[in-house]
Amino acid sequence: PAVDRICVGIPPGECFGLLGVNGAGKSSTFKMLTGDTDVTGGDAFLKGNSILSNIEEVHQNMGYCPQFDAIQELMTGREHLEFFALLRGVPVKEVCKVK
Numbered sequence: 001p002a003v004d005r006i007c008v009g010i011p012p013g014e015c016f017g018l019l020g021v022n023g024a025g026k027s028s029t030f031k032m033l034t035g036d037t038d039v040t041g042g043d044a045f046l047k048g049n050s051i052l053s054n055i056e057e058v059h060q061n062m063g064y065c066p067q068f069d070a071i072q073e074l075m076t077g078r079e080h081l082e083f084f085a086l087l088r089g090v091p092v093k094e095v096c097k098v099k
Contacts, residue, residue: 002028005042012047015081015098034064063088 002025031037
């Protein structure tokens, strides 16, 4: 399997990217975290909510921008993140605080 025993901790409010070579399990990991594919073992939690038993609450607290879903080829990574944050209802003054 592409993903076997991954353990990651991300502080609240942190923006992160998952990098790796083709076949490393990046897409599979995010598909499990978003509920798009079944988890065969273990669990993951976001703000105390299980992806197995409370995926709706997980979705309310997660932003996910897959590489293939880039809207504008000319937008920078930061511009994409700002755009999606605004789509999710993050106040402009909060978006502007992120460095």
